[in-house]
Amino acid sequence: MAATKLLAAVIDAKTSLDGLTDHDHGHPQFRALDMRDRALVRAILTTALRFRGTIQALIDARLERKLPANAHTLSHVLHVAAAQMLFLDVPDSAAVDLAVTQAKADPRTTRFAALVNGVLREIARRKERALPAALGQTDDAPEWFVTRLRAAYGEAHAADILAAHRLEAPVDLTVKTDAEGWAQKLGGTLLPTGSVRLEKLDGPLTALTGFDAGEWWVQDAAASMPARLFGDIAGLAVTDLCAAPGGKTAQLAHAGAKVTALELSPNRAKRLATNLERLGLSAAIVTDDLFAYEPAELFDAVLLDAPCSSTGTVRRHPDVPWTKGPQDVEKLAGLQARMLAHAATLVKPGGRLVFSNCSLDPLEGEDVCRDFLASHPDMQADPILPGEFAFADPFLNERGELRTTPAGMKQATPALSGLDGFFAARFRKLT
DSSP states (O other), rough: HHHHHHHHHHTTTOOHHHHTTTTTSSOOOTSSOOOOHHHHHHHHHHHHHHHHHHHHHHHHTTTOOOOTOOHHHHHHHHHHHHHHHHHOOOOOHHHHHHHHHHHEEEEETGGGGGHHHHHHEEEEEEEEHHHHHHHHHSSOOOOOHHHHHHHHHHHHHHHHHHHTTOOOOOOOEEEOOHHHHHHHTOOEEEOOSEEEEEEEOSGGGGGSTTEEEEEETEEOOOTEEEEEEEEOOOTTTEEEEETTOOOHHHHHHHHHOOOEEESSOOOHHHHHHHHHHHHHHOOOOOOOOGOOOOSSEEEEEEEEOOOOOOGGGGGTTHHHHHOOOHHHHHHHHHHHHHHHHHHTTEEEEEEEEEEEEEEOGGGTTTHHHHHHHOOOTTEEOOOTTTTTTTTTTGBOOOTOOEEEEEOOOOSSGGOOOOOEEEEEEEEEEEO
């Protein structure tokens, strides 16, 4: 019941899966579950979203006619059951019986209980052959998203990105010192970027060696790059705008900068402070709106990791393509342009500005930067040069901007490969 209800909230109401499954403030039906059932519901939902196109194709193939256009609840019941049968370690009979019981209990779906039973049992009987075929014929993403990927990256690269989205993302850690040693201690892999990668966790993250001592923090390998593009910042005045949850703030503080962390949300600012405290790092935390922020002195370096459509994080957040659309990309690109313009006013003459976000869409990255330079004669591009940062070299475009995709950074296995989609560009204020 809970999984179906939450899937409806994602698909029909465009609600964030993370928000729905937050342990303290999530959906009431989710919070009513014990921790084991919460984990199962979360697994069902991420799987149903990750393979939504494949599941729909298998359902459609077993229907004599399409479901009624308003039969949303019925569709969600089928998707939740099929996700368990096809991809999770749930017995077919248990998934079918639960779905039929749920259909009978809801006045909107009672008359379809026999259909639910028939479709799901047919999927179970034929899944060994039908599933590989369906996976090969679907993109598991909405049309708007696939269209924009292909336009930006071409057919082949877009296909590789979509394939990566079918894999659960590993856990990356940024460590303070001795990354190779921590990779050995934690049974992980040292990435070319310097991050430590764990393929999967056998227990809670907080139980890992080094968590309580603040030796590392969770941060995707791609997300760790923008803060490093300033180079040596020891002793410099640096601000991290939109700072929470604080991974980049921690990087800047650990590098020896005098950091001011700006965060609009008081609750997120508290979380930032808690994270820094665990890590034994310090920053001046300011809770304010970026557009109203007027510091007493300008900064040597400004980092703006701007709000975006988050399409680079689909491996971790498979709800993103289903809760966002082209209109969100366009709206957020406009917001980023305004934020970047204001961020530039905070940079000292001769200082550096790094703009980044976790979108795959050029409208939120390359296009924002092109328009910014055209309208700000006091700022110039400060290209990232080949060889300047070894970690960045594989991801540089011809303009010296950083662009990663989930199809990048091949490792020994597909499960250990890839990274979030990120964009970053560097600018310098003219003296």
